[in-house]
Amino acid sequence: MDVRGARQAVEQLIDRPWFQGTVIAVILVNAAVLGFETSESWMAEHGDATHAIGWATLVVFVVELALRLFAEGWRFWRSGWNVFDFFVVAIAFVPGGQASGVLRVLRILRVLRLLSTIRSMRSVVAALIATIPGMGSIAALLVILLYVSAVMSTELFGATDPEHFGNLGSSLLSLFQVTTGDDWANVVRPTADAHPWAWGFFVGFVVISTYVVLNLFIAVAVEALDRQTEEDNSEMVDEVEHHMDESTTAILAAIEDLKRQVSALEARLEARD
Template sequence: MQAKVNALVHNQWFERFIISVIVLSGILIGIETSRSLSQGQLHWIETIHAIILGIFVIEVILKLYACAPDVKKYFKDGWNVFDFSIVVVALIPFTGQFAVIGRLLRLLRVARLISVLPELRLIVTTLIKTIPSMFHVVVLMLVLFYIYAVAGFNLFHESNPQYWGDLGTSMLTLFRIVTLESWTQIMYIDLAVHDWAWIFYVSFIVIGTFIIINLFIALVLNNLDEVKEQKKALERTQNTEAHILNNIVLIRKQLQEIEKDMHQKQ
């Protein structure tokens, strides 16, 4: 029985069914934001939400049963912990003034798409792995922002106080510039007073946008390659283990047949 349940929860059609349920949950959450669509249908929407939650609970129970008696095996997988947490939170009743919180927490069900789609899991794993590597790049960017913010304040705070009036405003202005959001509009204000102002702006964009931002991208791509290699190595290990287990099963069967033949001869 346990083997059948294990085969079921790892079946491709079962996974597709869960994905469909998650998508349906997301669609219902979107419908609830439209008064014209949800008006008069709230009872049915709540009923479907309850059915969807029931399906998620059954899924968790089946996966726990498939791992029994070593239930810890289920919780060793971070994505299983993520799914389990979402289901547990969804079971908490939120009524009255806390009903809004309950509706907001339903959005977590849509986040389950990340855990059931391998491609999304790969991307999220890469981003999480990239966080420690990004620390030094972030420090470098903060130093760059601070230097240019102080320089911008000293150079342009009199002629352009709207964008360079103090250190905080200067930092926000630099963030706007590094995202290339209407940065020429700010630059032309200062160019009207200082002919050399373009050097300040262009140098910051070259260093801040074209170099440092590309460093972030390079880190993510590098970690993505590493995660892919680790995934392939894990799959090879699992395939090897499965092959060994199959061979052990075959050897056992052959030994049992040999034992039967020996008993029959005796």
């Protein structure tokens, strides 16, 4: 078997569901091992076995990356997810030293390999990244709303409730708490008891900041997710067509080889006659 055929065979192996399921299972086992390593009592009793399992999972990761590198060649480095996988696995082989504590912490990033292994998770993350420009505009709108409301609440309620609205900073913090819905009634109640009309101000602020802005965030996220789903479907179609083209090429090459063998056999028969 030539190198091209070997690469096709390895690529077909990597794409098999059982292979993907095995990688996911190893990632989960590695995540559990990293969690157990944080327990001193567990490591005191089962430290050697835990380290052995951890190194075994690392060996599986290295073998999987090696197979993917062999199958994809330079195409491997075109994918940001592949580069991320290579980075989180390579961390284990960086020499220790003063930064060894930081490197040990970074090992938990291997759990994030689930994002690159499971296609649906990749789509969600890619959609979230795609929403950043739109989210930036909505975040700017929210900041403007918070600032204007903070200035108004400081002027209107600063003397009544200086703890929450005595200055611009405390007003911004209080209104942000109101936006999150975290015990916001206790923030508003002292002011509302002194100024019954204050409920209208805060209810209007909650409606605008929480519901309108939140709905805008959801709309941008859903739109990005739809676009990412379309791109993923297009990518899957391209992959299928690519595999079909490779299979067709292999079949045609086999047919040509068979024709040559038949021609050689006919030539031998004619020579005998």
